[in-house]
Amino acid sequence: MSNTSVRSIRRGDLARATGCNLETIRYYEKIGIMPDPPRSTKGYRSYDDTHVRRLKFVMRSRDLGFSLEEVRGLLGLVDNRIQTCAEVQAMAEVHLGEVRAKIADLTRIERVLSETVARCTGDAAPDCAIIDALFDA
Amino acid sequence: MSNTSVRSIRRGDLARATGCNLETIRYYEKIGIMPDPPRSTKGYRSYDDTHVRRLKFVMRSRDLGFSLEEVRGLLGLVDNRIQTCAEVQAMAEVHLGEVRAKIADLTRIERVLSETVARCTGDAAPDCAIIDALFDA
DNA sequence: CTAAGGTCTGTAGTTGATACAGGCTCAAGG
DNA sequence: CCTTGAGCCTGTATCAACTACAGACCTTAG
Numbered sequence: 001m002s003n004t005s006v007r008s009i010r011r012g013d014l015a016r017a018t019g020c021n022l023e024t025i026r027y028y029e030k031i032g033i034m035p036d037p038p039r040s041t042k043g044y045r046s047y048d049d050t051h052v053r054r055l056k057f058v059m060r061s062r063d064l065g066f067s068l069e070e071v072r073g074l075l076g077l078v079d080n081r082i083q084t085c086a087e088v089q090a091m092a093e094v095h096l097g098e099v100r101a102k103i104a105d106l107t108r109i110e111r112v113l114s115e116t117v118a119r120c121t122g123d124a125a126p127d128c129a130i131i132d133a134l135f136d137a
Numbered sequence: 138m139s140n141t142s143v144r145s146i147r148r149g150d151l152a153r154a155t156g157c158n159l160e161t162i163r164y165y166e167k168i169g170i171m172p173d174p175p176r177s178t179k180g181y182r183s184y185d186d187t188h189v190r191r192l193k194f195v196m197r198s199r200d201l202g203f204s205l206e207e208v209r210g211l212l213g214l215v216d217n218r219i220q221t222c223a224e225v226q227a228m229a230e231v232h233l234g235e236v237r238a239k240i241a242d243l244t245r246i247e248r249v250l251s252e253t254v255a256r257c258t259g260d261a262a263p264d265c266a267i268i269d270a271l272f273d274a
Numbered sequence: 275c276t277a278a279g280g281t282c283t284g285t286a287g288t289t290g291a292t293a294c295a296g297g298c299t300c301a302a303g304g
Numbered sequence: 305c306c307t308t309g310a311g312c313c314t315g316t317a318t319c320a321a322c323t324a325c326a327g328a329c330c331t332t333a334g
């Protein structure tokens with residue numbers, strides 16, 4: 001791990017360091033997920049380690065499917081300790097339930113779709129088992 | 138099955154007959170998924186069987202996760218026979234691949250999340266294994 | 275000194291709906 | 305006949321979560 005301490009990098013550097021889209025950084029600042037960074041005399045945003053770390057946290061949370069509102073909640077513990085571990089756990093469990101529901105839903109879709117596709121002859125005729133299935137299901 | 142032929146129902150009736158949201162019908166007409174229906178002398182939309190059937194087709198396709206653009210493609214076969222069965226099959230297979238990819242993705246998320254939640258003590262402390270995991274993953 | 279490329283701002287577009295305001299119209303009850 | 309409430313009409317705004325663009329400014333390498 002490279003723990004090289006970084007101070008005063010620009011937005012493009014932060015984007016590269018985290019893999020985050022350039023514009024998304026500005027968006028996160030606008031909605032308060034990321035703090036307004038200090039500026040250079042000419043108005044350029046200036047980031048450091050703490051921003052890299054926080055943005056990676058946000059991205060990891062998003063990658064696990066937490067909504068931005070949920071991420072805001074998670075950051076509550078990070079920032080002000082306004083949330084307890086128990087609350088975070090509850091939130092994560094709710095989210096886990098949603099993820100499992102989505103998996104169940106997609107699994108049902110997968111089953112129906114694969115059955116339907118299997119019934120299709122795949123020829124050049126303008127008559128199709130998939131279309132029929134969508135009409136008559 | 139009730140095959141009672143229906144002619145000249147209004148938008149609210151179509152919504153009830155299909156379970157579709159009232160405003161969504163207008164939206165589908167605006168984007169060309171549903172045709173502009175004939176109007177009464179006073180401008181009221183007038184639907185019949187064919188609209189009920191088509192809207193149900195659209196809803197079933199959406200329920201299986203097809204995007205509106207994909208639905209548009211499926212409707213191509215229904216409407217003008219501009220697509221062959223083979224093309225529909227190819228589209229369905231691509232979509233099936235996407236569904237499977239999503240399931241794989243969510244399954245990974247589910248695994249990480251459930252492991253993380255399990256490591257959490259769930260007490261009132263302002264220190265949380267979930268937060269730590271999001272930082273250090 | 276110049277040219278390329280990075281950054282600044284505000285704003286618009288994306289997908290797939292859903293909601294609302296303000297005005298008409300229609301049907302039923304009194 | 306009149307009223308009242310439901311339903312319908314239109315255009316426009318809102319949501320998540322970004323992403324992209326225009327036009328101006330700044331920085332840096334050659």
